[in-house]
Amino acid sequence: MVEKITAYRFERLDETLSQLNREDCAIIAGGTDVMVLHKSRRGVPPKIPKPIVFINHLSELKQVYQHHKDLHIGACCTYSELLENPLIPFALKNAIKTIAAPAIRNRGTLGGNICNASPAGDMLPLLYVYNAKLLLRSVNGNRMVTISDFIQGPRRVQRFHNEIVTEIILPSVLEDSHVVFEKVGNRNADSIAKVSFAGSIRISKDRIDDIRFAFGAVGPTIVRSVDIEKKLVGKTIPLDGADIAAIGSAFDKIIRPIDDQRSTAAYRKTVALHLLRYFLSMKQYQPN
Numbered sequence: 055m056v057e058k059i060t061a062y063r064f065e066r067l068d069e070t071l072s073q074l075n076r077e078d079c080a081i082i083a084g085g086t087d088v089m090v091l092h093k094s095r096r097g098v099p100p101k102i103p104k105p106i107v108f109i110n111h112l113s114e115l116k117q118v119y120q121h122h123k124d125l126h127i128g129a130c131c132t133y134s135e136l137l138e139n140p141l142i143p144f145a146l147k148n149a150i151k152t153i154a155a156p157a158i159r160n161r162g163t164l165g166g167n168i169c170n171a172s173p174a175g176d177m178l179p180l181l182y183v184y185n186a187k188l189l190l191r192s193v194n195g196n197r198m199v200t201i202s203d204f205i206q207g208p209r210r211v212q213r214f215h216n217e218i219v220t221e222i223i224l225p226s227v228l229e230d231s232h233v234v235f236e237k238v239g240n241r242n243a244d245s246i247a248k249v250s251f252a253g254s255i256r257i258s259k260d261r262i263d264d265i266r267f268a269f270g271a272v273g274p275t276i277v278r279s280v281d282i283e284k285k286l287v288g289k290t291i292p293l294d295g296a297d298i299a300a301i302g303s304a305f306d307k308i309i310r311p312i313d314d315q316r317s318t319a320a321y322r323k324t325v326a327l328h329l330l331r332y333f334l335s336m337k338q339y340q341p342n
């Protein structure tokens with residue numbers, strides 16, 4: 055016999071938040087991670103151990119707008135919607151294009167990628183580089199948290215059961231910077247990252263003003279080190295070999311990947327360091 059489940063789909067965010075405050079529910083946005091996580095054998099519906107609450111239709115979670123210099127992105131914007139939106143930075147769109155295939159991009163959301171907290175989540179390295187902040191709402195009010203504090207480990211986030219991530223806020227979209235995202239997978243389309251890398255650099259009169267890097271799928275969370283980045287501020291472009299080697303060996307110490315079904319630790323570390331060195335060895339950087 056098919057088991058019954060309780061599912062809620064309220065018209066408004068405040069009603070949804072009240073329900074989450076009354077009862078611990080499983081939030082479903084696009085469902086592309088939740089359905090895989092709880093899948094059963096073929097032909098049997100997924101078993102989700104809590105009542106579920108749908109949020110991806112809520113208009114309050116689908117706005118994209120600029121406020122002063124900050125870009126606010128609704129947590130339930132799908133990848134396909136973000137690709138169409140002129141406010142979304144070019145680099146973020148490049149990362150989105152590497153995600154899955156159109157069917158998943160039509161359902162999957164930015165908020166879902168963050169809250170799923172997979173170290174291989176393709177949106178995460180760039181969001182770390184952008185210093186993204188998350189706005190969480192509950193019946194008790196709003197709270198803001200940085201993405202690096204929010205994500206604690208694989209599938210572990212700092213969220214109370216009555217909270218919803220409503221917005222992702224990019225404090226600066228790094229307009230004067232050269233920003234890149236690189237993903238290495240089994241093939242170009244529809245594959246999960248073995249390693250990913252995001253980098254940004256801002257140059258003024260041949261000197262580095264600001265530089266940031268983040269690595270995905272090489273540790274339990276995204277790897278970024280502001281202390282290592284600071285060592286390059288003020289250096290002249292092109293960087294000399296000794297500086298590049300010093301930054302490479304600093305990351306060599308803190309990148310600790312694992313072997314799993316997708317790749318080996320040795321491959322991941324080698325490729326991650328190659329991507330970093332390639333980015334640092336470029337002769338020219340163009341703001342994008």
Ligand SMILES: Cc1cc2nc3c(=O)[nH]c(=O)nc-3n(C[C@H](O)[C@H](O)[C@H](O)COP(=O)(O)OP(=O)(O)OC[C@H]3O[C@@H](n4cnc5c(N)ncnc54)[C@H](O)[C@@H]3O)c2cc1C
Nearest residue numbers: 083084085086087088154162163165166167169175176219
């Ligand atoms: C075939 C396939 C291919 C894929 N390929 C890729 C890929 O190439 N790259 C990649 O990064 N990912 C990939 N994914 C994973 C997935 O599509 C993405 O992580 C997507 O962004 C998840 O979004 P969602 O809205 O579907 O999340 P859901 O499955 O709805 O939710 C994921 C988690 O986040 C929670 N959640 C969602 N939204 C919120 C919110 N606003 N507030 C609080 N909690 C919330 C849910 O409770 C759940 O725990 C793939 C998945 C499939 C099935």
